[in-house]
Amino acid sequence: MITVLVARLLLAGIFAVAALAKLADRGAARRAVTAFGVPQTAAAIVGTALTTTEFAVAALLVAGNRAGAPAALLLLAGFAAAVLVNLARGRRPECHCFGRLSSGPLGWPTLARNACFAALAAFVACDGQFGWPLTAFGIVMLALWLGPAARRRWMARAGAADGLALPDRAGNIWTLDRLAQPRRPLVLVFSQPGCGACDLLLPEVARWQDDLAGRVSIALVNAGPAGHRVPIELIDERRAAFAAFGITATPSAVLIDDGRRSDVARGAGAIGDLVDDAVRISDQSRLSRRRLLQRATAFPVVAATAAACDSDRPTTDVKALQVEDVWMCDQTFALCTTAPCVPSATDPNISVCDCVVVNGNSIGSKNCSDRAQSGNKIRSAFSTVNINANFAVLSCPSGAAWANCLDVECEIDATNPARAKCQCVTVKSGPSITFGGGCDTATCTSTTWSAATPEMYQDGMRQLRAAMDRVGKPVTFPKPCPAPK
Numbered sequence: 001m002i003t004v005l006v007a008r009l010l011l012a013g014i015f016a017v018a019a020l021a022k023l024a025d026r027g028a029a030r031r032a033v034t035a036f037g038v039p040q041t042a043a044a045i046v047g048t049a050l051t052t053t054e055f056a057v058a059a060l061l062v063a064g065n066r067a068g069a070p071a072a073l074l075l076l077a078g079f080a081a082a083v084l085v086n087l088a089r090g091r092r093p094e095c096h097c098f099g100r101l102s103s104g105p106l107g108w109p110t111l112a113r114n115a116c117f118a119a120l121a122a123f124v125a126c127d128g129q130f131g132w133p134l135t136a137f138g139i140v141m142l143a144l145w146l147g148p149a150a151r152r153r154w155m156a157r158a159g160a161a162d163g164l165a166l167p168d169r170a171g172n173i174w175t176l177d178r179l180a181q182p183r184r185p186l187v188l189v190f191s192q193p194g195c196g197a198c199d200l201l202l203p204e205v206a207r208w209q210d211d212l213a214g215r216v217s218i219a220l221v222n223a224g225p226a227g228h229r230v231p232i233e234l235i236d237e238r239r240a241a242f243a244a245f246g247i248t249a250t251p252s253a254v255l256i257d258d259g260r261r262s263d264v265a266r267g268a269g270a271i272g273d274l275v276d277d278a279v280r281i282s283d284q285s286r287l288s289r290r291r292l293l294q295r296a297t298a299f300p301v302v303a304a305t306a307a308a309c310d311s312d313r314p315t316t317d318v319k320a321l322q323v324e325d326v327w328m329c330d331q332t333f334a335l336c337t338t339a340p341c342v343p344s345a346t347d348p349n350i351s352v353c354d355c356v357v358v359n360g361n362s363i364g365s366k367n368c369s370d371r372a373q374s375g376n377k378i379r380s381a382f383s384t385v386n387i388n389a390n391f392a393v394l395s396c397p398s399g400a401a402w403a404n405c406l407d408v409e410c411e412i413d414a415t416n417p418a419r420a421k422c423q424c425v426t427v428k429s430g431p432s433i434t435f436g437g438g439c440d441t442a443t444c445t446s447t448t449w450s451a452a453t454p455e456m457y458q459d460g461m462r463q464l465r466a467a468m469d470r471v472g473k474p475v476t477f478p479k480p481c482p483a484p485k
Contacts (some may be wrong), residue, residue: 004128011072011120012061021098022047027342027354032096036082038293040443050320061124069125076118083110107237112144138237166221166234166241174219174234176256184217185257185278189271190247192223192418197360197385198251203269205229208275215282216275223250223418239417248373248417249332249357257281266332266359269473320368321467328467330361330367334380334420336450338391338404338436351403353422353450357412360385361473363464364407376412380405380422382452384459384476391478394437395454396444402432402451424450433457441479 022029024049033050034043057075060068081099083106095106119138123131124352165175180186189205191198209231219232221241236242245254246264253271255262255278265274321328334355341351362381364371371379396402404423410422426448434451437443450459460475468475 001128003131004124007120008061008069008124011069011117011124012058014117015054015061015072015075016058018098019051019058022054022096025096027340027352028096031281031340031354036086040440043448044446064095072121073118073125075080076114076121080111080114080118083114093131109145109148112141114166116141116145123208126257166236168232168234168311174232179217179232180256181217181218184215185255185281186217186219187253187255187275187278188219188221188241188245189253190223190242190245190250192250195250195356195358195418196387197268197358201251201271202230204268204272212275212279216316217276218275232248241365242417245436248412249359250418252359255281267330268360269330270359321470323363323463323467323470326363326365326463326467327367327371328363328464328471329371329381331371332357332359332373333364333371333383334360334378334405334410334422335362335383335385336380336403336422336424337382337384338434339403339405339422339450340436341448341450343426344423349426351401351424351426351448353403353424354365355380355405355407355410355420355450357418357420357424358383358385361464361468361471363460363467366407371407376414378410378412378420380408380410380424382406382464384464384478387476387478391435392439393457393478393480394434394441394444394449395435395481396432396441396451398431400432400444401426401428401448402434403427403448404452405450405455406452422450435478 007458029051030043030047033047034040038046053075056069057071071142086106087108095110097110116138119134120140123134123138130170146291165172165173167173176186179188189201191202202220205218205220208216212218219234220230221234221236223236223239223242234241239247245261247254249266251266251268251271253265253274255274257278262274262277265271294454319330329460335358336353336355339353339355344350344352357378360383362383362385364379364381366379371381404427405422405424408422408424410420413419413421430453432444432449432451433454434449436449436451437447443449465475
C-alpha cells in the first residue's frame with residue numbers, strides 16, 4: 001500500500017533527522033540529557049545510546065523490517081514518559097529533540113508532537129488498518145502541537161502595535177493596546193528563567209505594579225513560564241517581543257509613551273531610573289508628553305542626578321570604575337561562571353563554552369570600551385550578578401582540564417540572544433575553582449568547566465567587592481561546597 005510506504009519513509013526521515021541533529025550538536029544533546037535527570041557521569045553514554053537507537057529505528061523503517069514501527073512506538077512512548085515526569089515535577093528543561101533545528105523548553109506541545117508521530121508509527125505497525133481513527137487522532141495532535149504557536153503568530157499579524165500579542169499564565173492574550181491605558185506610560189520589563197539578576201528584581205517589579213497602579217502600567221515579559229508572583233507576567237517563549245524591542249540581555253526594560261519608545265534600559269539600576277522617568281511623565285501632565293519623553297531620553301544626566309538624590313537608593317550611575325588593575329563596567333557582558341565547555345573543532349587549545357548574556361556590573365582586565373558590545377560580539381567578564389542559593393564553589397584538583405574565559409570574545413547566539421558561545425583558553429594544569437558542577441567532584445574530569453585558579457578567584461572576589469562598595473551596591477559570593485564525607 002502506497003500510503004503505508006510513504007508513512008514509513010516519513011517516519012524514518014523524522015528519526016534520522018533527530019539523530020543527525022543530535023550528532024551535530026553533541027554538547028547540547030549531552031546537557032539536555034543531564035537536564036532530564038540523568039547523572040552527568042552517565043550523560044555521554046545515554047546521549048550516544050539515544051542517538052544510536054534513533055539511527056537504528058530509521059534503518060529498520062527504511063529496510064521495511066516489521067520491527068521498525070513497533071520500535072518507533074516504544075521509543076516515542078519512552079520520550080513521552082520522560083516529558084510527563086518533568087512536567088509533573090514543574091520542570092521545563094530544554095528538549096533539543098531535534099538539536100538546533102528545534103530546541104526549546106518542554107511543554108504540552110512536546111507531548112502532542114510525540115503523539116502525532118506515534119499515530120504515524122501505529123499506522124505503519126498496523127499496515128494501514130484503522131486508518132481513519134489514527135488519521136483523525138494524528139490531525140488533532142498536529143493541531144495541538146502547532147496550534148498555539150500559529151495562534152500567537154496570527155494574533156501578532158492581526159494587529160497588536162509592534163506585533164506584541166503575548167499570553168499570560170492563564171492563557172489570556174495581551175497586546176500593547178490593552179497594556180497601554182490612555183494617558184498612562186507603559187514600562188515593559190524583560191526577564192528570562194535562570195537569570196539571577198532578574199529574580200532579584202522581580203519583587204521590585206511586583207511592588208511597582210501595585211504601588212503605581214493608575215499612574216504607570218508595568219508588565220513583565222518573560223522568555224519562559226517561570227510562574228513568578230508578579231501580577232502581569234507575559235510569556236514570550238519564542239522571544240518575538242525581545243527581537244522587536246532589541247532586547248539582547250536581561251534584565252532590561254523599555255518605556256513606551258504615546259507610541260514612542262525610550263532607549264533600552266539594561267540592569268536593575270537603569271530600570272529603576274526608567275520607572276522613575278515614567279512616574280515623572282505621568283505626574284507632570286501640564287507638559288507635553290512628547291517633550292517629557294524627549295527630555296528623559298536626551299538628557300540622562302538629569303535622571304542620574306535625580307536617582308542620586310533619592311535617599312532610599314544607593315548611587316547606581318557609575319558605568320566604569322577602575323580598581324587596582326581591573327575595570328568594573330556596568331554594561332552587557334557574557335557570564336560563564338557555570339558554563340560547561342567542549343573542545344573546539346579547529347583548535348585543541350580552545351574550549352567553546354555555553355555562556356549567558358546579562359546586564360550589570362562585572363570586572364575584567366580590559367577597559368569598558370574594549371569590552372562594550374559590538375553587534376553580536378561581546379566579552380566575557382567575572383560577576384556574581386546571578387548568584388542564588390543553587391550556586392556553590394567547587395574546587396577541582398590539579399590535572400583536571402578547565403577553561404579560562406576572562407575577557408575572551410564571545411558571539412551571541414542568533415536564535416537565542418540570551419546565550420553566547422565563548423572561545424576560552426583550555427588549561428590542563430593546576431587546581432581550579434568553578435561555580436559549576438553542583439558540588440559533584442566527579443564532574444571535574446567528566447566536564448570541562450569555565451573556571452579560575454584559586455588565586456584568580458580570591459583576587460576577583462576582593463576586587464569586585466571593593467568596586468561594588470564604592471558604588472554602594474551589595475555583592476554576594478557563593479559558599480564553598482561541603483567537604484566530601
